[in-house]
Amino acid sequence: MAHRVAVLAVEEAVGFDLCIPPQVMRAAVRDDLRPLYEVAVCGVSAAPVRMTAGFSAVLDHGPEALAEADTVIIPGTLAVEPRHHGVLSEELAAALALVRPGTRLISICTGAFVLGAAGVLDGRRATTHWRFADTFRRLYPRVELDPDVLFVDDGDVLTSAGLAAGLDLCLHVVRSDFGSEVANRAARYCVVPPWREGGQSQYIDVPLPDGGDSGVSATRAWALDRLAEPLDLAALAAHARMSVRTFSRRFRAETGLSAGTWLIQQRVRRARELLERTDLPVDEVARRSGLGTAASLRQHLRTAIGVAPLAYRRTFRPTG
Template sequence: MTRPHSVAVLIRDGVLPMELGLVHQLFGSARSPQGARLYELTTCALTPGRIRTDADFPVYAEHGPEAVAAADTVIVPASHEEDESLTPGGLPPTLAKTLKSATGAGARIASICTGAFVLAAAGLLDGRRATTHWLSTDLFARTFPGVSVDPDVLYVDEGAVLTSAGEAAGIDLCLHMIRRDHGAAVAAEVARRTVVPPHREGGQAQYIRRPVAEPRVTSTSRAREWAQTRLSEPLTLAEMAEQESMSVRTFSRRFREETGLTPMQWLTQRRVDRARELLEETDRTVDRIAAEAGFGTGASLRQHFQAGLGVSPGAYRITFRGTSGGTSRGTRG
């Protein structure tokens, strides 16, 4: 039997209880079809013991840096006490060494909210794309010019290093990692148990407070809902814009403001998601799945799968069909 994927949650004084709790809730809910836990979680700190939160109660971290060294995935929640004061190379030496050693050993590192400042200060985001809470993106970009900051999206997956926006976006990121490790069916079941959507539409740009004098931004959600039910059809940008009675130019601008993606990028992602579900849940051929997901041909589906997931549809089906993720690609070795 494959051992559970180990997740170390590295907390610091000022940790947000919601962020700590959501990691345990989501990864802790992931089960195999036989009911076995797919993740083993450990809460740790550089110095084990009592850790302050930003609420009126502390938490206790029983484990120290050794838990990070043994983990397949390390998650760094935010600490509003210190994150935004961090600068390049400004981490406590022990923390920087702990994170760099983990990545050097092949661990996946993820941050929630302003935890991205920690990853950037450790040099783990240099030359990479990343995000953080929209209130902090300007400061983040000024402090770490070597990082390509995307202020619009809910999370960014750079392979070995992942970052998310505000606290609730940590839910999106955790579900994404579960989906990456164990497939769409497992992630969807975790979402159902937690009563959250398996994939939240839009980016964090939709939550930014805009000046009162600015005209109200019309949502593009109706077009997304319309397209979601017609993925097998050869949809065009003009057709999507028509659903909102907008010009293509206005629709494209509004769409990116809300989702962080172009309409065609969003459409490709939804089609890949649909193809994943069909590969996991049916015996249909790759060509038929390609048609039902809107890719037209098996060759097109293979191209998009390789570009987006790094595997072929056939390899994805072998990994996730029936076992719902018997092999975790996020596990070292």
């Protein structure tokens, strides 16, 4: 028998997330094209479900599909109770009560808030969209949240990061259930890579702090224009006309970081910009960003976002 999957749309549902599991899992077929999954998209009631993209969807199944499923997947949602109050609505709680013990549970993006409100993530490692990590931690402090990864496989409970990371997780599930050949075939059909390197930290845009025109902000701006030069703490303090001790204290007070840590972050940021926008060799990227050598660039980039320079460039630098 095919593995039965129920995809639960919780209003307002993220339509992109909702379409990922049916698309990927229906593309997982045997050599003779027989389906390996039976996918049912359902709601917490029989009513149409409003989507975040400005339309409503009439689903083929109500919550009864949850009682028959071997795997239940919860896509992203704007549902007020789990997203803002850390609880389930009565209707959603009643629907989830239909899920049989031992059923595998999966969330995509902010669907993790529903699993968090249901208590199934307590004491477990999980992830969700990086933008909502702080809210998730506040609402569900018992969950070991890792906002840097694309997905977390904790056995019978799996969670993915935001949006397209649901593709990564669904392909991982197919690979775990039926092997790499089936997963690769499904990925080719969906015209997506069967595996992405790194985590969602590579997609987070970290803005520069705005320190105004006082303190050490002028020195930060000066340093940003000279990242390729051999800057150190003494040189930064001298520019700010402060002692090293006073400069270090003021710098940390304004940025929350040591000057050395901040400098590495900005050099990695510059390297990322060069990898995205130019075809410069990795050695030259390392030199212009102030990281020195290709080996140093690889080390710092892997530490910061979990990928090598060329892998990062393949992701963000269009070809042709």
